[in-house]
Amino acid sequence: MFEKTATEIVEKDFKTIEENTVISDLGIDSLGMLEIVGSMERQLKIQIPDEALAGIQTVRDLLEVVDKRQSA
Amino acid sequence: MLVPPTLVAAVRALAHDTVLGFTFVRPDGSERHIPFADICAEAERRAGHFVARGLEKGQRVALVIPDGDEFVLSFLGATFAGLVPVPIYPQLSFKNVAGYHETVRHIVKASGARFLLTTETTRPYVDPVLQPSPSGEPSTLDHIEIVGAFAGPAPEDAVVRARAVDVHPDDLAFLQFTSGSTSRPKGVAVTHGNLAANSEAFMIHGLGKDSSVDKGVSWLPLFHDMGLIGFVIGPLFTDIPVVFLPTASFVRAPRLWLEAIHKHRGTITYAPNFAYALVSKRIKEKEVEQYDLSCLRRAGCGAEPIQAKTLREFASKLAPAKFDPRAFLPSYGMAEATLAVSFVPRMTGVRTDIIDARALEKKSAEVASPDAIEKAAAGDASLVRELVNCGRAFPEHEIAIVDEDGKRLADRQVGEIITRGPSICQGYYQEPELTAGVFKDGWLHTGDLGYLVDGEVFICGRAKDIIIVRGRNFYPSDIEWTVSELPGIRRGNVVAFSVAIDAGGNPTLDGAGDDQLVVCAEGFQSDAAALSETIKSTVAAEHGLSVHEVVIVPQGSLPRTSSGKPQRRKTKAMYQANELPRAQPVQRGEAADVSAPVS
Numbered sequence: 001m002f003e004k005t006a007t008e009i010v011e012k013d014f015k016t017i018e019e020n021t022v023i024s025d026l027g028i029d030s031l032g033m034l035e036i037v038g039s040m041e042r043q044l045k046i047q048i049p050d051e052a053l054a055g056i057q058t059v060r061d062l063l064e065v066v067d068k069r070q071s072a
Numbered sequence: 073m074l075v076p077p078t079l080v081a082a083v084r085a086l087a088h089d090t091v092l093g094f095t096f097v098r099p100d101g102s103e104r105h106i107p108f109a110d111i112c113a114e115a116e117r118r119a120g121h122f123v124a125r126g127l128e129k130g131q132r133v134a135l136v137i138p139d140g141d142e143f144v145l146s147f148l149g150a151t152f153a154g155l156v157p158v159p160i161y162p163q164l165s166f167k168n169v170a171g172y173h174e175t176v177r178h179i180v181k182a183s184g185a186r187f188l189l190t191t192e193t194t195r196p197y198v199d200p201v202l203q204p205s206p207s208g209e210p211s212t213l214d215h216i217e218i219v220g221a222f223a224g225p226a227p228e229d230a231v232v233r234a235r236a237v238d239v240h241p242d243d244l245a246f247l248q249f250t251s252g253s254t255s256r257p258k259g260v261a262v263t264h265g266n267l268a269a270n271s272e273a274f275m276i277h278g279l280g281k282d283s284s285v286d287k288g289v290s291w292l293p294l295f296h297d298m299g300l301i302g303f304v305i306g307p308l309f310t311d312i313p314v315v316f317l318p319t320a321s322f323v324r325a326p327r328l329w330l331e332a333i334h335k336h337r338g339t340i341t342y343a344p345n346f347a348y349a350l351v352s353k354r355i356k357e358k359e360v361e362q363y364d365l366s367c368l369r370r371a372g373c374g375a376e377p378i379q380a381k382t383l384r385e386f387a388s389k390l391a392p393a394k395f396d397p398r399a400f401l402p403s404y405g406m407a408e409a410t411l412a413v414s415f416v417p418r419m420t421g422v423r424t425d426i427i428d429a430r431a432l433e434k435k436s437a438e439v440a441s442p443d444a445i446e447k448a449a450a451g452d453a454s455l456v457r458e459l460v461n462c463g464r465a466f467p468e469h470e471i472a473i474v475d476e477d478g479k480r481l482a483d484r485q486v487g488e489i490i491t492r493g494p495s496i497c498q499g500y501y502q503e504p505e506l507t508a509g510v511f512k513d514g515w516l517h518t519g520d521l522g523y524l525v526d527g528e529v530f531i532c533g534r535a536k537d538i539i540i541v542r543g544r545n546f547y548p549s550d551i552e553w554t555v556s557e558l559p560g561i562r563r564g565n566v567v568a569f570s571v572a573i574d575a576g577g578n579p580t581l582d583g584a585g586d587d588q589l590v591v592c593a594e595g596f597q598s599d600a601a602a603l604s605e606t607i608k609s610t611v612a613a614e615h616g617l618s619v620h621e622v623v624i625v626p627q628g629s630l631p632r633t634s635s636g637k638p639q640r641r642k643t644k645a646m647y648q649a650n651e652l653p654r655a656q657p658v659q660r661g662e663a664a665d666v667s668a669p670v671s
Contacts, residue, residue: 026627031323032562035350038324050099050138050320051193054163 019060078264118149119234120226129154132185154237159295163197241265259501269494270410271309273466278415288314289338291322342372366394404462416463433544435486469493539570565594588620600624
């Protein structure tokens, strides 16, 4: 899902995303990242608080935060 | 003067107003409204807390506070105590933490701040700055505290001492650290007099503020000039209520900006070009229909090159919400001039100058022929450039265009934009050499190239980045814009520059050889060859310029500033030193090898 959303937002083809990829290494800046987070929030109908975003560095970090909000 | 002489006097003058004030929208959508009377009382209380900690007039205090309300109240508290706040952007997620610590360390040291105020959630990201740097340099910071420690009444005697602090127009009001796309952040020294002069200029002469009807709506970051001076300080000087949204909320859901204007009947807003583009891209038709934006009198645009196309798209997309395109207010400004340098006249909207691209290469901004304009409309974009009119200097301020020798140029001659007036700052804090290079005889040398037509200014690009190929002048931002419109390329991931190339086709370090255009873009290895070809042919078609080399670098590998903009000069230096990581090693003659029959 991250890959699909990131591809839509950033309009680039992400072929090599792995869970331990550091998000900034994908060339996604913080604004782009927030766009992705916003889109995932809408699609999954969840809200991710800013505090939860603070420590995110890798794709896995982000997916863990999303999982937690979905089961909450 | 039409406004109070200092920020402190301005806030005190609003102390009677228990109704209007600032409204802070939190990330969860709830709101905190603080009437001006309470803002004044809160600033006095926090000033007492600062004074109680032994801080004295003129001392700098660093502020790393992500929450809008806490930031504004702490900033004003420091100001009331005569201190010099130094706003620093909070750590952003998804980023390199070591780089952030380095920036904070640098700003703290350059400003001489020994005290840093932050929040409980942000503290872990700044605490490491108290320790020696990785290279062993001791910290210049004595103390980090959280705003929570300022809760409750300040000691009585400290409040009395804070109230006795006399703040003058010539006193430093704060240090505005600019990210600078080329160098380490430097602190622009802004006085209370600068703030008063510029607030009068943009709020009264520029926006034509009307305290009986106006209300600002802003999601701009408060640690940058446009958000802080444009929507906190200017409105305090001129008695205008404002609604603040968190920047992150806007980026995640751009419709929240429009929703806030609709709900609060906002009349004034402001944003860089990219934000208008983001709204056009993200907003859905059925969302637009829910809003009534007929209340919006001023939609300012500035801080980065303004694209007429972006604003026109926004206007047409938002037409069903009764957005009035005449509300667009293109403007020009920079931190060294406090904030604003020029605004277009009110209700004139986006007016552009369509000029001859070939003449522009020779530093002359000639109106394009009807024939060229027609051809451009039919798709041949290489013949003309469309530049947005950024208006004229404010009363008591002046804009001029000069050549390399400082000689004044006539209308429609392209040269460096210089400006003077009471908004121009004293210089960079404790950086006499940098200051001397930019602030000369009262004139601020902006480093931007542009031209004037009947006193109205048009911006072409940065002087230092100009690309000169065989006597023709090109602006890297134009080329980068063209390339970033291509599929597979994201805006902000492209850098264009010129480099001297020797007879053997290799870059030289000493500038010997012919200047040639190099384009670096982030992309994937598998696409690199195709992408390079597309970039070359597009730049050739749109600018009539051949690219010496396209370098596709891996995602995220262009050097960037703290605010995420690619650094042109650093990229160029890396290219010259052959240090750029390449997604695909380009070997000359490679194509021939591939096509050669194997057997």
